[in-house]
Amino acid sequence: MNFEAVKAIYRFEMARTWRTLLQSIVSPVVSTSLYFVVFGAAIGSRITEVEGVSYGTFIVPGLVMLSVLTQSITNASFGIYFPKFIGTIYEILSAPVSYFEIVLGYVGAAATKSIILGLIILATAGLFVPLHIQHPVWMLLFLVLTSVTFSLFGFIIGIWADGFEKLQMIPMLIITPLTFLGGSFYSIGMLPQSWQTVALFNPVVYLISGFRWSFYEIADVSLSVSMGMTLSFLVICMTVVWWIFKSGYRLKS
Template sequence: MNIHAIKAIYRFEMARTGRTLFQSIVSPVISTSLYFVVFGAAIGSRISEVDGISYGAFIVPGLIMLSLLTQSVSNASFGIYFPRFTGTIYEVLSAPVSYLEIVIAYVGAAATKAIIVGLIILATAALFVPLEIQHPGWMLLFLMLTAVTFALFGFIIGIWADNFEKLQFVPMLIITPLAFLGGSFYSISMLPPFWQKVTLFNPVVYLISGFRWSFYGQADVDVGVSLAMTLLFLGLCLAVIWWIFRTGYRLKS
């Protein structure tokens, strides 16, 4: 394992965050805080509690997960797409660095950025509502697994995309709607029985449900199922990335 190569790519990606601090950190935190204020004030005034939890506190895990998903995908997709766009990816591929080390560096940097944003949003939310984290270890596990999984997914998108429009297509038109419909702002038990069953086909439901369970000990889906679905999606992303490097899809042409 070439640790020096991993560190070099990782530090380069993290340094880019410092140069674009407002876009990378400040902007998503402000946007999520506005979600919290608007939804917490507008809907919270009509819904006092959900499953015995104040509405303002109930939506915090969903908001963190919404930001975590979008930031993981966006950071990872841009991180690998830009070297492809400029042609510097060929220098990385020709260097004595294995494909595994490349993935670890790029995905690790993207996941780190997303986790930082998620923790900042968590601290910001604590200023508005009293938070309770019943299972902090599980909370960190879901936080890291989700960030890594969707950073891998973003890595795949960054290789697949051949222009900036495609780079933004999946996060804006797929990930964000799935997060909104995955129980970020409500419990799926509030839906009619038919739509409860339909919602279970949304993979984001399991992520948000497991993450919310780590806070309040209540979930729409069993926490074991949530963890299993997260690991399944992680395995699928790893399999696709293995195929990409094995075939050189959009990397060697």
């Protein structure tokens, strides 16, 4: 195991975060605060409670997930796409590092950033609404698993993308709508029966449901199903990344 290489990639990526602090941390926190103002205050005044939890408090896990999902994908996809774009990928490919170590460095850094961001957003939420986390270990587990899984997904997008447009396409056109429709701001049970069935095809529903359960013990689907779906997506992403490196797809000619 080339720990020095993993450390070098990880530190390099984390250094980029500190260099772009405004974009990496401040911007998502400001966006989330605005969500609280718009959804929590404006809409929350009309929807007082959801399943016994005040609306402002209810949306906290969904808002954290929204940021964690999009930032995991953005951080990881940009992290690997940028060396491809500027050509410095040659150094990674010619170094004595295994595929696993490359992924560990890039995905580890992207997931770390997302986890830090998720915790900052959680702390920010605490300024707006009273927070109580009933199962902090499960909350952390969901946060870490989601960050890692979607960082892996972002890594795949970064490898696949051959332009900045494609890099933005998946997060903007697929992930954000799925998150909004995945119960970030409402319970699936509030939808008509037919739409509840449709919603179950949205993988983000399971992530938000499990994450919300760790806060308030209320969920749209059972905890085991949420965890199972999260782990399934993790395995799928790992399989695709393994194939990418084995085949050299978009990395090696």
